[in-house]
Amino acid sequence: MIDEKEIFLLLEQDTMLDKAFGFILDKYQERLYWHIRRMVGSHEDANDVFQNTMIKAYKGIQKFQRKSTLLTWLYRIASNESLTFIKKRGRKETVSIDNEDLGLSNQVKAERYTEEGLAERYLKEAIDELPEKQRIVFIMRYYDEMPYQEIEKVLGTSVGGLKASYHHAAKKIEAYVRKQF
Amino acid sequence: MKKKTVREELEDIAPFLADLKEQSKGRRGPVPEGYFEEFRSEFFKKAEESKEDSSPKEAKVVKLSWRYIAVAASVAVLVLSLWFNNTLFVSAVEVQDSLTGLSIEEMYDYLDANIEEFAAEELASIAIDNEMDDFGIIEIGDEIIDEEYLDEEYLDAFEYEDLL
Numbered sequence: 001m002i003d004e005k006e007i008f009l010l011l012e013q014d015t016m017l018d019k020a021f022g023f024i025l026d027k028y029q030e031r032l033y034w035h036i037r038r039m040v041g042s043h044e045d046a047n048d049v050f051q052n053t054m055i056k057a058y059k060g061i062q063k064f065q066r067k068s069t070l071l072t073w074l075y076r077i078a079s080n081e082s083l084t085f086i087k088k089r090g091r092k093e094t095v096s097i098d099n100e101d102l103g104l105s106n107q108v109k110a111e112r113y114t115e116e117g118l119a120e121r122y123l124k125e126a127i128d129e130l131p132e133k134q135r136i137v138f139i140m141r142y143y144d145e146m147p148y149q150e151i152e153k154v155l156g157t158s159v160g161g162l163k164a165s166y167h168h169a170a171k172k173i174e175a176y177v178r179k180q181f
Numbered sequence: 182m183k184k185k186t187v188r189e190e191l192e193d194i195a196p197f198l199a200d201l202k203e204q205s206k207g208r209r210g211p212v213p214e215g216y217f218e219e220f221r222s223e224f225f226k227k228a229e230e231s232k233e234d235s236s237p238k239e240a241k242v243v244k245l246s247w248r249y250i251a252v253a254a255s256v257a258v259l260v261l262s263l264w265f266n267n268t269l270f271v272s273a274v275e276v277q278d279s280l281t282g283l284s285i286e287e288m289y290d291y292l293d294a295n296i297e298e299f300a301a302e303e304l305a306s307i308a309i310d311n312e313m314d315d316f317g318i319i320e321i322g323d324e325i326i327d328e329e330y331l332d333e334e335y336l337d338a339f340e341y342e343d344l345l
Contacts, residue, residue: 018225025221033217034209043212050220051227058228119201120208142202145187167194174195 001027004070011062021058028071029054031144032078038139039082040089041128049085053078068153075140075154083132119177126176130169137162138169 002023010020032053037046056077064073127135136155140146141162148159155162191199 018228021225021228022221025224029217029220033212037210043210043216047216047220051224054224055228055231058224059231120205123198123201141187142191142198170191170195170198174198177201178197 007070008066014062017058017062021061024057024061024070024074025054028074031071032074035075035139035144036078036082038127038143039079039136040085041124045085045089049081050078053081056081072150072153079136079154083136086132119181122177122180123173126173129176130172133157134165134169137165138173141166142170 007020007023007027010016010023029050033046033050036049036053037043040046040049053074057074060077064070068076127138130138133155137151137157140151140154141148146154148162151157151162152159157165185193188199188202191202
């Protein structure tokens with residue numbers, strides 16, 4: 001797969017913007033989508049936020065000064081878009097299972113109610129209850145396994161602060177999920 | 182000292198969660214079939230439309246800093262007022278665990294990120310237990326922060342290219 005250097009070489013030519021962005025989508029779209037999906041919950045909401053994220057990236061990419069990696073920059077946009085969306089939706093509102101399952105197969109729905117699916121559902125419920133910024137740190141570390149130094153670049157928060165947030169979040173989630181069993 | 186992996190770190194903090202993560206490895210929620218291919222093919226049409234809709238924005242970067250000042254000021258005012266009024270000081274053992282070994286700046290970051298979930302008295306307790314007596318980083322003097330700067334719509338109006 002094409003690397004970031006080659007993408008930037010293409011971006012130096014105005015006529016190659018779409019081609020370069022196509023490579024960006026190939027390379028990062030799934031990762032970014034899942035980051036957003038874990039933040040906002042349902043596929044429908046994730047789709048809207050993901051679309052806004054990629055449009056903003058598309059419009060800003062040629063001015064990107066490469067002070068961080070492309071992925072870090074994209075994560076930053078995705079994270080900000082997700083947080084903005086969550087604020088608009090209202091912090092206390094949780095995603096209902098019905099809404100989340102729109103358009104999904106019955107087989108997939110059934111999986112949610114197996115024991116394994118249940119544990120993940122409790123995990124998700126616990127994550128949804130976290131304060132926004134703590135939630136984003138937890139998701140980046142737990143699911144994306146990002147080094148703290150990378151998260152620092154995305155969120156602009158010191159490594160020590162991030163570690164404290166992650167520890168606090170993990171303990172709370174553990175307590176919540178254990179309580180359900 | 183050897184750096185801990187993400188898994189080792191999680192096993193230390195939350196072993197049950199570490200097991201759960203291991204069991205559910207590779208499993209993700211469902212996505213409609215062909216979603217990513219479809220997204221890609223639709224994306225460029227939408228990107229083109231958005232180019233036509235966009236108009237140049239005025240410089241707003243300076244005003245954005247008010248948001249951070251406001252957050253920081255809220256924390257400082259809250260903690261200081263409780264502190265000086267000598268109100269309830271409750272122990273926050275769990276929070277203290279998370280803060281052990283952090284510098285004052287890192288604690289500010291932590292509190293800023295998690296402000297919504299702390300009761301005011303907890304914040305005061307943390308501040309006292311950790312001798313967070315230097316609030317000189319926030320100097321807003323007598324100036325009143327205009328609510329306009331805290332308005333959601335105002336903040337939403339920022340474009341990322343303005344921040345590059």
